[in-house]
Amino acid sequence: MRRVPRWVYVPALIGVAFILLGPMALVIRMPWTDFVASVTSPASLDALRLAVVTALTSTALCLVFGVPMAVVFARSNGVVVRIVRALVLLPLVLPPVVGGLALLYALGRRGIVGQYLDDQGITIAFTTTAVVLAQTFVALPFLVISVEGALRSSDDEYEQVAATLGAGPTRTLWKVTLPLVVPSLLAGTVLAFARALGEFGATITFAGNLPGTTQTAPLKIYLDAINNPIQALPLALVLMVVALVVVVGVHMRPGATGAR
Template identity: 70%
Template sequence: MTSQSGLRPVPAWLYVPAVLGFALIILPPIALAQRMPWDDFWGSITSEASLQALGLSLRTAGASTLACIVIGVPMATIFARSDGMVLRIIRSAVLLPLVLPPVVGGIALLYAFGRKGLIGEHLTVWGIDIAFSTTAVVLAQTFVALPFLIISVEGALRVSGSSYEQVAATLGAGPTRTLLTVTLPLVFPAVLSGVVLAFARAMGEFGATITFAGNSPGVTQTAPLKIYVDEISDPQQALPLALVLVVLALIVVVAVHLRRPGQRRTAVV
C-alpha cells in the first residue's frame, strides 16, 4: 500500500535514528546562534579584517570553481564514457582528496609546488613561487573541491546513458557537437549541482590551505582561517563570521537539493 504521494511508507522505528541524526546536525548551529554576541554582530562582520578574509574566500573559491569546471567536466565525461583498468586507477587517484585528510593534502601540495618541491624548484628558476601565495590558496581549494564536481557529473552521465549521443552520431553530429548540444545539456542540473558543491567545499577549505598557503592577512587568510585564529585569541570574535559561513552553507544546500523532482534522476550528488 502506498501513500497519496506515491511513496511507500517506511517503518516507524526508522524515525528514531533519523531524529537523532537531525539533532546531531542542527543543534550545533542553534548553539552557535544562541551564543552569538548580537550587539556586536554587524560591526564584527563588517570590520576590515572580516571583509578582507571573506572577500578573499569568495574570490579564490570562484577561481577554484572555474578551474574545477574547466578540468572536472572533461574528466567526468571521459570516466563515464570510457572504461579500462588504467582509467579506473586514474579515477581512484583523482578521487583521493575525498578521503585524504586536508592537512596531508596540503603537505603533498607543498612538496609538489613549494620552492624545493618536485615541480616548484623548476618554477623557482623562472621566478615563479606558488607556495604561501594567493595562487596556493586557489590550488589547495581546487585540489579538495575537484572530486565533488567529478562525482556529480560522472554519476549523472552514467545514469543518463549514451542512447541520445548515439542518435546524434547517426544523424551526422561529430563528437564535439554531440558533447556541446546533447551530452552537457542533458546533465546540466548535475553540472550545476557539482559547481555549487565545489564552490561550497572551496569556501570551507582550511587544512590544505593553511599548510600550503599559510595564514597571511590579505594574501592567504581566508574566512575559515580567520575564524580559527579568532577562536584561539577571542572565541566570541569568531562567532559572527562563523555564522555567515553557516548561512552561506545553508544557501548552498538549498540550491543543490530544492530542485524539481524530475531533475533528480539525472543529477547524482
C-alpha cells in the same frame, strides 16, 4: 509514501538533533549586538573577499578540468582509467592537511616541481595562487563525481542519433551530452564552490595564514577561535548561512532526490 517502522524515527530524530545542536548553539551564543560590526570589520571583509574570489577562481578551474575528466571517466571503462579515477577522487577521503602537505612538497620552493619554478622566479607556496590551488585540489572531485554520475545514468540514445546524423564527437558533446546533464553540472559547480569556500586544512598547510594574501574566512575564524572564541562566531554564522543556501539550492532543484 512507504510505511516506516515507528522505532526508526527514534535514532533518526537523535541524529537530526545531534546535527542541529551545534548550529543552534552557535546562534544562541552569538553576540548579536556586535554582529554587524564584527562582520563588516576590515579584517573580516578582507577574509570574506579573498575567500569568495579564490573560491570562484577555483570553481572555474574545476569546470575547465573537471568536466572533461568526468566525460572520460563516464565513457571509458579501461583498467587504467579506473585507476586514474580512484586517484582523482582521493581528495574526497584524504585529510585536507595531508593534501596541503602533498601540494607543498610538489609545488613548494623545494618541491619536486616547485624547485624548478623557483629557479624561474615563480613562487607558488604561501601566495594567493596557493590558496586557489589548494581549494581546487579539494573541490575538483565534487564536480567530477556529480557530472560523471549523471553521464553514466543518462541515456546515450541521443548521442547515437547525433552520430548517425553526421555530428562529430565535439559537436555531440556540446550540443547533446552536456545539455542532458545541466542540472547535475550546476549542482556539482555549486558544491565545488561551497567546498572551496570552506576549505581550511590544505590552505593553511600550503598557503599559510597571511592577512590580505592567504587568510580566507575559515582561516580567520580559526585564528579568532584561538584568541577570542566569541569573536569568531559572527563570521562563522555567515559561512554557515552560505552553506545552508548551497545545500537547499542543490537538494531543491528539479529532479533532485527529495525535491519531488
